[in-house]
Amino acid sequence: MAKVPVQFSLNGSEKAEFVDSGATLLAVLRGKAGDTSPKGGCHQGTCGACSVLIDGELRLSCLTLAETCEGAEITTTAGLAEAGVLHPLQRAFMDGFAAQCGFCTPGMLMAAKALLDRTPNPTREDVVEAISGNVCRCTGYEPIIQAILAAARANSHNAA
Amino acid sequence: MPLTLQTFSTIADAGAALKASGTRYLGGGTLAVRAANEGDLSFSTLVRATDPALSAIAVEGARATIGAGVTMAAVAAHPGLAVIARAARAVGGPAVRNQATVGGNLFAASPYGDFTVALLALDATVHAGGGAIPVEEFLAGRDGFTGIVTAVSFAMPRDGGFRFLKVSRVKPKGVSVLSIAAVVEEDGDGRVTAARIGLGCMADRPIRAKAAEKALVGNRLTADGIAAALAVAGEGTVPPTDAVASAWYRAEVLPVHLKRLLLAR
Amino acid sequence: MRLAKNYFADERRDDLNEIGQGRPRADVPGHVTAKTTYFADRNFPGMLHLKMVRSPHHHARIRSIDTSEAEKHPGVVRVLTAKDVPHNTYTILILIQIGPEDEHVLAEDKVRWKGEAVVAVLAETERAAQEAAAKVKVDYEVLPAVLDMEAALKPGAPLVNEHHGQNYYMYDSGACRKVRFGDVEKGFAEADHILEQTYSSSPIEQAPMETTGCIAVPDGNDRFTCYTNTQAMFFTLDNTSIILQMPGSQLHLVGGTAGGGFGGKVDVIVEPIAILAAKLTGRPVSFIYSRHEEMQISSPRAAETITIKDGVMKDGRIVARYVKGYTDAGAYSRHSPYGAQKGAAHYPGPYTIPNVWADTYCVYTNRTPSSAMRGFGVTIADFALEVQMDKLARLIGMDPLEFRFINAYRDGDMKAHRQTTEGAALIECMQEAARAANWPVAEKYFALSSHPREG
Numbered sequence: 001m002a003k004v005p006v007q008f009s010l011n012g013s014e015k016a017e018f019v020d021s022g023a024t025l026l027a028v029l030r031g032k033a034g035d036t037s038p039k040g041g042c043h044q045g046t047c048g049a050c051s052v053l054i055d056g057e058l059r060l061s062c063l064t065l066a067e068t069c070e071g072a073e074i075t076t077t078a079g080l081a082e083a084g085v086l087h088p089l090q091r092a093f094m095d096g097f098a099a100q101c102g103f104c105t106p107g108m109l110m111a112a113k114a115l116l117d118r119t120p121n122p123t124r125e126d127v128v129e130a131i132s133g134n135v136c137r138c139t140g141y142e143p144i145i146q147a148i149l150a151a152a153r154a155n156s157h158n159a160a
Numbered sequence: 161m162p163l164t165l166q167t168f169s170t171i172a173d174a175g176a177a178l179k180a181s182g183t184r185y186l187g188g189g190t191l192a193v194r195a196a197n198e199g200d201l202s203f204s205t206l207v208r209a210t211d212p213a214l215s216a217i218a219v220e221g222a223r224a225t226i227g228a229g230v231t232m233a234a235v236a237a238h239p240g241l242a243v244i245a246r247a248a249r250a251v252g253g254p255a256v257r258n259q260a261t262v263g264g265n266l267f268a269a270s271p272y273g274d275f276t277v278a279l280l281a282l283d284a285t286v287h288a289g290g291g292a293i294p295v296e297e298f299l300a301g302r303d304g305f306t307g308i309v310t311a312v313s314f315a316m317p318r319d320g321g322f323r324f325l326k327v328s329r330v331k332p333k334g335v336s337v338l339s340i341a342a343v344v345e346e347d348g349d350g351r352v353t354a355a356r357i358g359l360g361c362m363a364d365r366p367i368r369a370k371a372a373e374k375a376l377v378g379n380r381l382t383a384d385g386i387a388a389a390l391a392v393a394g395e396g397t398v399p400p401t402d403a404v405a406s407a408w409y410r411a412e413v414l415p416v417h418l419k420r421l422l423l424a425r
Numbered sequence: 426m427r428l429a430k431n432y433f434a435d436e437r438r439d440d441l442n443e444i445g446q447g448r449p450r451a452d453v454p455g456h457v458t459a460k461t462t463y464f465a466d467r468n469f470p471g472m473l474h475l476k477m478v479r480s481p482h483h484h485a486r487i488r489s490i491d492t493s494e495a496e497k498h499p500g501v502v503r504v505l506t507a508k509d510v511p512h513n514t515y516t517i518l519i520l521i522q523i524g525p526e527d528e529h530v531l532a533e534d535k536v537r538w539k540g541e542a543v544v545a546v547l548a549e550t551e552r553a554a555q556e557a558a559a560k561v562k563v564d565y566e567v568l569p570a571v572l573d574m575e576a577a578l579k580p581g582a583p584l585v586n587e588h589h590g591q592n593y594y595m596y597d598s599g600a601c602r603k604v605r606f607g608d609v610e611k612g613f614a615e616a617d618h619i620l621e622q623t624y625s626s627s628p629i630e631q632a633p634m635e636t637t638g639c640i641a642v643p644d645g646n647d648r649f650t651c652y653t654n655t656q657a658m659f660f661t662l663d664n665t666s667i668i669l670q671m672p673g674s675q676l677h678l679v680g681g682t683a684g685g686g687f688g689g690k691v692d693v694i695v696e697p698i699a700i701l702a703a704k705l706t707g708r709p710v711s712f713i714y715s716r717h718e719e720m721q722i723s724s725p726r727a728a729e730t731i732t733i734k735d736g737v738m739k740d741g742r743i744v745a746r747y748v749k750g751y752t753d754a755g756a757y758s759r760h761s762p763y764g765a766q767k768g769a770a771h772y773p774g775p776y777t778i779p780n781v782w783a784d785t786y787c788v789y790t791n792r793t794p795s796s797a798m799r800g801f802g803v804t805i806a807d808f809a810l811e812v813q814m815d816k817l818a819r820l821i822g823m824d825p826l827e828f829r830f831i832n833a834y835r836d837g838d839m840k841a842h843r844q845t846t847e848g849a850a851l852i853e854c855m856q857e858a859a860r861a862a863n864w865p866v867a868e869k870y871f872a873l874s875s876h877p878r879e880g
Contacts, residue, residue: 002164022163022206024193036466037459039684041634042716043197045190046335049634051255057233058255062197063189065206067165077459090457094449102456103463103634103684114254125332132333133253137634137685162552198717199555 008072010035011079019066026050026061029076037078037106041135048134051107052076058114060133077106080113088151088158089113096147100138107134112148122152161204163196174209175289175308183207185308187229188259190252191267214263214310217241225287225313228263232275235262243322247278247341250326253333263309266295267302270361270400274326274339277366280358281322281341284314299365317343325421326360327413329404336361337405338414340421344376352376352385357418361410362397371395372418386422390415432853452682461682463635464652469642469709473502475702476554478544478561479722480536483570483791484583487534487543491562495546498560500553503706505545507531510701511670514588516758517693520663527588528757528794530668530698536565537585537756538793540722547702547710570791574730574751577790585756585789594754594762594787602769604783606841612745612780616736618820623732624809628725628753631798635684637723638713639695641703648675649700654683656690664693669701676700688797689723692759727761727795728753729768731809736780737817741831748772750785750806755794760801762787767802770842774810775851776832781841826859830870837877849875 003018010033017032026043029035029052041049043062050062053075080087089112092098099105108131115122115130122130127148136144165186168174178185184203186192192206214229219240226235235241235248236257251260251274265275266286279295286298289307298305323342328334339360345353355376357369371392379385399410428445430437439445455461492504507513507529514526514533532543544561548554571577571585577592585592596602613619639653655661658680666673683690699712714723729752736745750768754761765787772783798804818828830852838846852875859866 002162004165020162021165022196024197030466031468034468036462039463039635040465041636041684044194044716045252045256045259047634047716048253048255057258059258060190060255063193063259065165065186065189065193067167068208077457081458086457093457094453097450097453099453099456101634101685102452102461102682105456106459109457109459111254128332130254133255135634137632137687161556162550198715201556201559 004067006066006070008069008074010074011076017066021067023066024062025052025054025064025066025069025074028066029061029074035076035078037076039103039106041103041107046135047104047107048111048131049104049107051110051134053110053114056114056117058111075110075113077109080109087113088154089116089148092147092151092154093144096143096150098140098143098147100140104134104136104138108136108144112151115148116152116155120152121156122149124149163204163206165206165208168207168209169211171209171211171214171308171310174207177205177207178306178308180205187261187264188231190256190260191264209308219316222316223313224316225311226262227311228261228309230262232257232260232262232265235275240316243317243319244278244282244324246322247275247324250274250324250339262312266298266309266312270364270366271336271402271404273366274336274360277339277358277360278322278324278341279312279314280366280368281324281343281356282314282317283343283356284312287311287313296368299367302365321345323421323424325417327417335404338362338399338410338417340414340418342421344381344422346381350380352379352381359397359414361405362394362399362414364398364400367396369393369395369397369418376422381422383419383423386419389422390419393418429857432850432857455682463682463684464639464654464679465635465711465713467640467652469640472640472709472711473547473549473702473706474551474554475699475710475712476546476548476551476558477542477718478546478558478563480532480539480541480543480565482536482565482567483539483572484568484585485536485565486568487532487536488564488566490544490564492544494560494562495544495557498548498553498557500549501546501557502549502708503547503702504557504561505531505547505698505702505705506543507533509705510668510698512668515664515668515693517660517664517760518758518763519667520660523758523762525588527586528759535568535587538791540793541756542698545698545702547706572790572792574728574753574788574790577788578786585791589789592789594758594765594789596762596766601784601786602766604769604772604781604841606782606843607745607780609745609747609780609782613734613736613747615738616744617739618737619734620737620813620817620820621732621734622813622816623730624805624812625730626728626805626808628728628793628795629798630720630725631685631687631689631723632720633683633685633687633689636714636716636719637690637695638711639699640709640711641696641699642709643703643707644677647704648677649703650677650679651696651700652679652681653696654686654690655680655693655696656683656686656688657693660691661693661696665697665700668693668697669704688726688799688801689719691797692724694723722793724755724759724794724796726798726801726804727755727764728792729805731806733809733813735813735817737821739821741821741823741828743776743778743817743832745780746773746778746782748781748783748785750783752785752787752802753792753795754787754789755792756789757794758787759794759796761795764795764797764802768806771803771806772810773841774807774814775834775849776814776829777834777838777846778832778841783841824866826855826864826866827870830855830866830873833873833875835875835878851875
């Protein structure tokens with residue numbers, strides 16, 4: 001099978017891989033790149049568990065072909081903590097019991113990060129909209145919403 | 161045959177590649193990659209074009225032209241398209257809107273395709289292969305379409321002249337039970353002079369509610385004035401039964417939601 | 426959170442280290458850093474992908490299976506049919522002597538539900554496996570199907586499962602599980618009112634975020650490691666041992682965190698065939714349900730139909746209850762004979778009724794086999810029972826909560842299935858709920874308790 005080269009940065013480190021043309025970014029991240037933080041829940045774009053940031057934009061890695069990510073900056077939950085210090089969202093999800101089985105959590109965190117990066121002080125409606133493409137089957141939406149709002153408050157407190 | 165991707169810098173070259181059998185155009189991936197992931201073996205080559213014209217938005221005078229590769233997020237964010245932003249925001253969650261394109265939406269099977277419902281009410285023109293045809297005509301013949309849609313264009317409705325509603329079971333967002341878009345022109349006396357109504361999930365693809373449109377003309381947007389239109393709202397519809405709703409349910413609630421949309425001020 | 430310490434005060438200790446304390450969850454740091462390992466978060470060189478060819482018919486005889494074109498497809502390593510499976514006919518609960526074996530790992534002469542596994546294709550890529558699966562030719566003779574329990578139980582209905590010989594499970598107690606308590610006819614004769622209602626439910630999919638799946642890896646010594654998201658590790662180990670006729674010492678099952686289960690991952694479906702494939706190919710094998718398979722193929726909660734007939738007095742006492750419950754197992758038993766049995770034991774609900782008669786049937790139809798989901802056998806029963814309670818209260822013009830206070834079970838009460846009630850707290854829960862909701866309840870009900878009745 002023909003392999004194609006693709007280079008991208010993953011959580012700040014440069015990656016160069018030969019991938020199957022037609023391989024999804026999800027498959028390449030979880031396989032070749034060894035980052036299993038994005039999860040494959042539906043492969044249809046309806047669950048959001050595979051969400052990553054591509055050049056800062058929230059995207060579904062299951063519906064994105066790796067080859068189209070040439071030169072892109074990709075951020076996943078595996079890169080959220082910096083130097084072992086948890087991101088405020090991770091801390092808030094822990095403190096607020098916003099993860100049960102954990103499978104939707106990486107996608108939720110990416111959706112939440114995409115929101116807070118643009119809207120540091122979101123309303124509840126903003127938060128609900130931001131995670132509207134992410135399904136949690138353990139039905140912890142309320143703790144997740146509260147955790148994202150708490151992380152935003154912690155951020156603005158730190159900034160002040 | 162393994163799935164492969166072919167990338168071309170021009171629409172013409174991509175169009176030529178699409179003439180081969182087993183090919184399919186790749187826009188944002190929400191339809192084509194999904195189909196491949198679900199085991200659709202009818203294509204083994206995805207073809208895409210990176211021509212920047214595909215992602216251009218131009219609002220000049222009273223007319224808007226949106227490149228086929230423009231995402232729902234870009235439509236929703238464009239200041240010149242604020243009147244119709246609601247329809248773009250109705251599509252998917254944020255990640256889907258960052259990928260799903262205006263061109264791709266034209267090909268989405270029910271229960272998807274909410275933005276195309278808006279294009280029907282806007283009486284948009286679909287541009288492809290140097291030609292231009294009305295969106296209604298395009299939709300009717302889309303199964304046999306093999307080219308590349310390059311853009312859609314339409315006359316911008318006046319402020320408040322565009323009505324849109326999407327009904328889903330999951331709040332605030334979910335797959336459509338149905339969606340309705342309407343552009344209604346009224347004279348100085350408040351009587352409807354022209355109306356275009358697009359319906360989503362009332363057939364295998366978005367359709368116009370022609371009988372209701374006709375029944376609105378000459379009447380006012382009041383409970384009495386729209387009664388005749390509501391009575392014929394379901395004419396020509398063949399709603400699907402799927403995991404979201406049954407055909408029966410969709411047919412039952414269509415007049416209810418059309419009423420809410422037409423009476424909303 | 427508030428602990429209502431005034432209830433059962435003499436049974437409560439305040440010097441406990443864990444009970445009543447808020448504690449961070451042990452697994453949550455792994456979840457928020459995405460370091461939690463799910464079964465599929467592993468890569469093995471040379472891993473094969475398994476795709477299943479499934480029945481497109483609800484009920485059909487298999488005339489022939491032709492895998493020759495599939496075997497020649499590029500990337501295909503092996504194609505498996507029923508004859509490759511050492512002990513192809515099995516049933517999960519045989520481990521606790523609930524037989525007969527009634528299901529096939531891969532279909533033999535018949536398919537009994539739309540989606541039943543017929544042929545397994547192993548290939549280098551998922552896509553090659555899908556393409557080859559499309560080339561498997563199965564010649565079916567379509568048979569009449571029964572798709573609801575009423576049709577299945579009619580005389581002359583098509584027989585769904587020959588291993589049972591009739592379209593219901595034969596318990597040691599006969600065609601149904603039976604509960605007999607008091608004299609139900611006498612109770613009805615005394616009652617001021619009688620209300621008979623039928624309740625029914627559809628199958629419900631558990632829909633976990635992570636689909637059912639496993640990866641089986643040969644370790645080179647004729648031992649196999651299987652990474653799985655099963656909720657039933659030892660059921661899986663022992664059933665795999667039976668199906669593959671392989672001692673448990675050759676099977677190393679590794680579980681861990683499941684991405685949601687809700688009962689949908691207690692059946693033994695993917696592991697035996699994946700381990701067999703790993704054995705026959707000598708390569709790691711991944712068998713992961715697609716989202717479509719998770720929704721359509723994995724067993725849902727059973728559909729149920731429940732008829733409840735109650736005799737009630739004007740003063741609020743229920744004096745007789747007669748129940749007929751039907752559980753739709755689909756084409757195979759899986760956990761449904763047990764679910765139907767649980768229903769029988771549950772039927773009076775948390776209420777003390779002196780005369781009870783319950784019959785619960787486990788019925789076979791040509792539908793997707795049903796199995797476990799959160800309180801299966803009991804949850805739909807509770808839906809029916811509690812709707813019935815509201816209707817009874819309305820019938821005699823009584824407040825529905827006060828009606829429940831009158832009938833609530835208490836410690837020491839004999840339940841219909843001959844278990845003495847212990848640790849009841851229904852009355853106290855209703856008292857607290859009434860206060861929280863400002864629900865008007867007569868003062869005398871706040872004086873009640875779950876402690877044994879006097880005399």
